[in-house]
Amino acid sequence: MSAAVRVGVIGVGWAGQQHLAALDAHPDAEIAAIAGLEEPRREELAAKYGVARHVPRWEDLLDFDGIDAVSVAVPTFLHAPITIAALERGMHVLSEKPVARNETEARAMVDAARAAGRVLDVGFNHRQRGDIQKLKAVIDAGRLGHPYYAKAWWLRRNGIPGRGSWFTNAELAGGGPLVDIGVHVLDYALFLLGNPTVTAVSASTYDLLASSGFGFSPSSTKTVPEGAPKAFDVEDLATVFMRLEDGGTLVVEASWAAHRTAGDAFGVTLYGTQGGAELNVVDYAPRGDLRLYTDDGGVPAETRLGAPPGRGHEAVIEQFLEKVRSDRWAEHDGSAAIGLARLVDACYRSAAEQREIRLVG
Numbered sequence: 001m002s003a004a005v006r007v008g009v010i011g012v013g014w015a016g017q018q019h020l021a022a023l024d025a026h027p028d029a030e031i032a033a034i035a036g037l038e039e040p041r042r043e044e045l046a047a048k049y050g051v052a053r054h055v056p057r058w059e060d061l062l063d064f065d066g067i068d069a070v071s072v073a074v075p076t077f078l079h080a081p082i083t084i085a086a087l088e089r090g091m092h093v094l095s096e097k098p099v100a101r102n103e104t105e106a107r108a109m110v111d112a113a114r115a116a117g118r119v120l121d122v123g124f125n126h127r128q129r130g131d132i133q134k135l136k137a138v139i140d141a142g143r144l145g146h147p148y149y150a151k152a153w154w155l156r157r158n159g160i161p162g163r164g165s166w167f168t169n170a171e172l173a174g175g176g177p178l179v180d181i182g183v184h185v186l187d188y189a190l191f192l193l194g195n196p197t198v199t200a201v202s203a204s205t206y207d208l209l210a211s212s213g214f215g216f217s218p219s220s221t222k223t224v225p226e227g228a229p230k231a232f233d234v235e236d237l238a239t240v241f242m243r244l245e246d247g248g249t250l251v252v253e254a255s256w257a258a259h260r261t262a263g264d265a266f267g268v269t270l271y272g273t274q275g276g277a278e279l280n281v282v283d284y285a286p287r288g289d290l291r292l293y294t295d296d297g298g299v300p301a302e303t304r305l306g307a308p309p310g311r312g313h314e315a316v317i318e319q320f321l322e323k324v325r326s327d328r329w330a331e332h333d334g335s336a337a338i339g340l341a342r343l344v345d346a347c348y349r350s351a352a353e354q355r356e357i358r359l360v361g
């Protein structure tokens with residue numbers, strides 16, 4: 001493929017705007033069309049990026065000629081239907097995270113990619129952070145020895161994205177903070193650990209604060225449809241204990257609401273046989289506080305590691321375009337995302353049934 005990849009962007013919320021900016025900045029991409037329900041915002045973005053074709057509904061975007069690929073940046077319940085329809089029309093697809101509401105939908109998306117022989121990719125921008133990539137290099141260089149315990153978190157005090165918006169509705173979102181921000185944490189933690197098989201999960205979820213009105217983000221820009229019920233039927237905090245095939249443990253915490261320090265914080269702690277590491281990122285700082293803890297002949301050593309800021313969605317878009325421009329589409333069918341969807345499903349089942357769910361053996 002020599003000409004630019006012509007990409008239609010579906011969704012003009014925060015995520016869609018990241019896709020538009022990254023596509024605009026990439027020399028091998030052309031924004032071919034935009035879809036999104038918010039009329040003024042869609043028109044402004046079309047004008048900003050010089051895009052002639054823009055429509056409210058995704059179905060109409062898929063009917064346009066000359067679109068090679070689509071970015072799917074819409075509420076999660078629409079990921080599967082849009083992805084499958086686009087693949088069936090021969091388009092490649094980049095879906096926002098989470099891949100879908102559950103494993104069943106994720107599998108249908110991957111089956112559609114295989115049947116169409118097109119690329120399906122899922123955007124995990126946080127693993128593209130410079131500090132996460134640096135930590136991965138440190139682990140791969142053996143500085144921690146064998147990491148056998150990891151705890152990864154994304155915690156907010158007041159970060160529920162709009163009561164009554166699609167985010168707080170289980171039917172539309174698939175769940176609360178676990179499937180929203182927890183899935184990023186799960187993705188980068190498993191990436192850092194070298195993608196071990198998770199053999200069992202034990203989870204609890206809570207909605208004790210949101211139900212009493214605590215934790216709603218005062219700055220949320222999420223659209224709440226007029227007359228929408230003020231629905232909140234997802235968790236506001238999830239905690240998960242995962243057993244790994246090598247005997248290791250991964251603990252994950254995700255909250256939209258909790259009585260904790262103000263703001264938004266994510267990170268990871270890893271303990272290994274030769275060293276430990278901790279990454280703390282507060283309020284989306286482009287560079288987190290990354291420290292390595294080792295033992296230097298009996299003397300404890302703490303090293304602060306620098307890292308470049310990372311390119312987030314720019315890297316996601318770049319990697320997607322590389323996959324589309326390669327001649328190995330069959331290798332990029334999105335199947336890795338099924339594993340994450342399966343884990344999230346198992347966590348919700350464990351929480352509902354209040355027992356450990358075994359995934360292997």
Ligand SMILES: NC(=O)c1ccc[n+]([C@@H]2O[C@H](COP(=O)([O-])OP(=O)(O)OC[C@H]3O[C@@H](n4cnc5c(N)ncnc54)[C@H](O)[C@@H]3O)[C@@H](O)[C@H]2O)c1
Nearest residue numbers: 011012013014015036037038056057058073074076096097
């Ligand atoms: N990677 C990240 O860090 C990140 C951050 C935020 C959101 N997301 C993901 O991106 C997706 C969108 O989240 P958001 O925060 O941008 O949501 P949002 O509610 O701000 O925007 C959703 C967009 O989808 C559009 N849409 C809804 N129904 C449509 C239809 N029938 N046809 C065309 N467009 C339609 C809306 O008009 C809106 O522009 C979600 O899957 C979310 O999980 C990812």
